[in-house]
Amino acid sequence: MIGRFRIPKVIYPFFIIILFSCCSKDEDDSHHSDGDVQVIFENDPVSGINIIFMGDAYTKTSLEKEKGKYYIHGINTIEALFRTSPFSEYKEHFNAYIIYAESVDMRTSTSNITTNTKFGSIESTHGSTGLTTLIVPDQKKINEYVFLVTSKTRSNRDVVLMSVNNADRGSARTNQNLAISGNADTRIMIHELGHAFSGLADEYFFDGNLVGYNSVAIQPDNLDVTDDLRSIKWNQFIGLEGYSDVGAHEGGGYNQFDIWRPENNSIMKALNNGNFNAPSRESIARKIMSLRNRNFDFDKFLEIDRLSMSNKNLKHIQVNYNTPELNFVCDLDLH
Numbered sequence: 001m002i003g004r005f006r007i008p009k010v011i012y013p014f015f016i017i018i019l020f021s022c023c024s025k026d027e028d029d030s031h032h033s034d035g036d037v038q039v040i041f042e043n044d045p046v047s048g049i050n051i052i053f054m055g056d057a058y059t060k061t062s063l064e065k066e067k068g069k070y071y072i073h074g075i076n077t078i079e080a081l082f083r084t085s086p087f088s089e090y091k092e093h094f095n096a097y098i099i100y101a102e103s104v105d106m107r108t109s110t111s112n113i114t115t116n117t118k119f120g121s122i123e124s125t126h127g128s129t130g131l132t133t134l135i136v137p138d139q140k141k142i143n144e145y146v147f148l149v150t151s152k153t154r155s156n157r158d159v160v161l162m163s164v165n166n167a168d169r170g171s172a173r174t175n176q177n178l179a180i181s182g183n184a185d186t187r188i189m190i191h192e193l194g195h196a197f198s199g200l201a202d203e204y205f206f207d208g209n210l211v212g213y214n215s216v217a218i219q220p221d222n223l224d225v226t227d228d229l230r231s232i233k234w235n236q237f238i239g240l241e242g243y244s245d246v247g248a249h250e251g252g253g254y255n256q257f258d259i260w261r262p263e264n265n266s267i268m269k270a271l272n273n274g275n276f277n278a279p280s281r282e283s284i285a286r287k288i289m290s291l292r293n294r295n296f297d298f299d300k301f302l303e304i305d306r307l308s309m310s311n312k313n314l315k316h317i318q319v320n321y322n323t324p325e326l327n328f329v330c331d332l333d334l335h
C-alpha cells in the first residue's frame with residue numbers, strides 16, 4: 001500500500017465531525033446561493049415546457065430565502081402567469097422554476113453609467129424617438145443558467161422570464177422565448193411573453209402612422225392589414241357565440257390607420273384588463289400544443305376557452321388611448 005493513505009476506521013466519526021464544523025462556518029442558510037434552483041411545480045420534467053424565472057441586478061440581500069425580493073418577484077410572476085388564460089388552462093404542459101443569480105450591483109447600466117450585473121442588462125434611450133428600452137444582451141450567460149435548471153442545452157421548450165430589478169419597462173426577443181421586464185407590474189412580463197412565446201405584436205399605437213415601420217412584416221397572429229371579416233386572420237371567431245367582441249378594430253402595431261386588431265382591448269395593447277384577446281389565446285394554445293408535439297383541435301380549444309372565460313367573468317374595460325400605459329409598456333424595437 002505504498003503511496004496510499006488510509007484512515008483507520010476508528011477515527012471516521014471524528015473526521016466527519018471536523019469536516020462538518022469546517023464547512024458549516026461558511027454556509028449561509030438564510031440566503032440562496034448563486035445557481036440555486038427552486039422547483040415551483042413540475043408536471044412533466046422530461047418533456048414539459050419549462051418556465052424559468054431568473055433575475056438581473058439582484059444583490060445578495062435580495063436572495064433571502066424567507067420573503068426575499070428575488071423569491072417574491074419570482075413567485076408573483078409565475079403565479080400571475082398561470083392565472084392568465086390560456087396558460088392557466090394548459091398548466092399541465094408546464095414546469096416552473098426559479099433560478100437564483102446574484103449580481104454585484106442593484107442597478108442596470110444606462111447610456112451614461114456602466115454597472116456590474118449578472119446578465120449585463122442595459123436601459124437605453126432610443127435617439128430618434130426618445131423612448132427607453134430595456135435589453136439583456138448576455139445570451140450565453142442566460143443559456144448557462146438554463147442549463148443549471150434542466151441539465152440540458154437550452155431548447156425551444158425553455159422559456160426565460162428575466163426580471164430586471166429596479167427597472168420599470170419590458171422588452172422581448174420575439175419568438176425566442178426570452179421575456180424581459182422590470183418588476184413594477186407582473187402584467188408587463190406577461191405582455192412580453194406574448195411577444196417572446198407566440199410572436200404576438202403590440203396592439204398599441206400612436207397618433208398617426210409611424211413612418212418606416214411595418215409591424216405586420218413579422219406576421220403576428222393578432223394584427224391584419226384588412227378589415228374584411230371574411231378573410232381577416234381570425235375569421236374563425238367571427239359570429240361565434242361568446243366571441244362578440246372579436247371583429248376588426250382599427251389601430252395597432254404603433255400605427256393608427258390601415259391596420260386592425262381583433263378586440264378593442266388586450267394585454268398586448270394596454271395592461272388594464274390583463275387578458276389576451278381570443279385570437280392571441282388561440283395562438284398561444286397552438287404554440288403549446290406544437291411544443292408538446294400534439295395536434296391542435298380548434299373545437300377542443302373553444303370548449304376549454306369558453307369555460308374559462310365564463311368562469312372568469314371577464315370585464316372589458318374601455319381604453320383611453322391617451323393614457324400613460326403607452327409609456328409604461330414601451331418595448332418598441334425600431335431596429
Ligand SMILES: [Zn+2]
Pocket residue numbers: 191192195201202329331332
Ligand atoms: Zn410589447
